[in-house]
Amino acid sequence: MTREIWLLLDSSGLGGIESHVAELAAGLTAAGQAPRVVFLTDFGPHPLRDRLDAAGVPWEALPGGLAALRRRLRQGRPALLHTHGYKANLLGRIAARLAGIPVASSFHAGERPAGAVGLYDLADRWTAGLAARVAVSRQIARRLPWRAEVVPNFVALPDAAPGPRPLTIAFVGRMVPEKGPDRFAALADLVPGPHYLAFGDGPERAAVEAAAAGRVEFRGAVPGMAGHWAEVGLLAITSRAEGLPLAALEAMAAGVPVAAFGLGGLPELVTDGVDGWLAPPDDLPALAARLAAWAALDAPARAAIGAAARVTIAARFGREAGVTRLLAVYRRAGADL
CATH class of the missing domain: 3.40.50.2000 (Glycogen Phosphorylase B;)
Structure with missing residues (x-):
């Protein structure tokens, strides 16, 4: 036994x-x-x-x-x-x-x-x-x-190949200061155009939701993201400190690239401009520029970088x-x- x-x-x-x-x-x-x-x-x-x-x-x-x-x-x-x-x-x-x-x-x-x-x-x-x-x-x-x-x-790699991705940028995580939901709300101001979605709950949610003033759609906590990645085109990680966030791996496995500050293990996961984007830690304008670069891509180019993200997970993080x-x-x- x-x-x-x-x-x-x-x-x-x-x-x-x-x-x-x-x-x-x-x-x-x-x-x-x-x-x-x-x-x-x-x-x-x-x-x-x-x-x-x-x-x-x-x-x-x-x-x-x-x-x-x-x-x-x-x-x-x-x-x-x-x-x-x-x-x-x-x-x-x-x-x-x-x-x-x-x-x-x-x-x-x-x-x-x-x-x-x-x-x-x-x-x-x-x-x-x-x-x-x-x-x-x-x-x-x-x-x-x-x-x-x-x-x-x-993470496990989903069997299904990713489909077309919407012009939607998401935050996934606890609404606590170290995860930077306030920075995500600020990005919605800095890079207008895409739709902004926030998944998660926590003590900062009420303040961030008030500050976002309708520019971000708040979904609250969900039991898992597997049924929601199809709604997301880009995952923004706005943390002030990080390890190796599982949300980033799950997103990339689903063909959703990541734009993040180069913190913790994220530089070991994301190659800037290849399978996602990295900005210097705490440089919000630089991260905003990465989001704008993604939003400016046409649909085939966005699909290609999402496919590259999926390949990264299959090769090194399965x-x-x-x-x-x-x-x-x-x-x-x-x-x-």
Whole structure:
């Protein structure tokens, strides 16, 4: 009987980590492994649970805390615990060590958070030596005081070839300052003409929606973008800090190119003018110029750059290759797979 691989996270909503965990669980299943997603704390209904149910991936929610996790690990004896996010990383490493379970931790965030979350981030990085370490970009790996394996985020390539793309520019992500939804609203002023769509929710939404004054259509949070990429011609990533955003990979896999600031792992993903566009970090006029360049292309030229984006994902960021690299990390950590 195949022993399970547990994917641990502490989550009350859907974001990049949650999308990555769903993608990883699907990839592990396709590779003949038995993943189980474990929520450290039960926050009630969760869009990731619906996505896991639809994919046939088992999940469970714990009552929170170190003791409950340690008890469940001792009872379930997974082949390995793979943790994601500050709190899950910290408690998961300790609980796995106490239970005698191999453990690996992934580092996703490119920002340096402030306040209490900043303390979690600091503790997370400095205790990372208790586990095998995975970073989604070289920049994130360099921030760690321990050596980490760089395994970029990955996605499955949709079977269907992309169709014609509308003259629509989208924001996809949490409405929080580090993701820069205010900058996206400013781009709608700087580059009039295309239609602007925003997918996501968060504490900044009301202020950004008021500032946009009707120039951006706000759709709110959606359980996934698979059914919406056909509405999007270009994904604009306006973040102030980044790791390797899964939304960028999903967009490119669907034939939607990305225009972004050259932050985090994005320069490793996008080649400016070939399969998307990159602007210097924080240079909003430069990013606006990239959006205007895309909007000025005719339909065949926009389709060609979208096709090039899809080729990039197929060549370097496909699900099978990413899961193979993670399985090697698991085995080196001591997992009997």
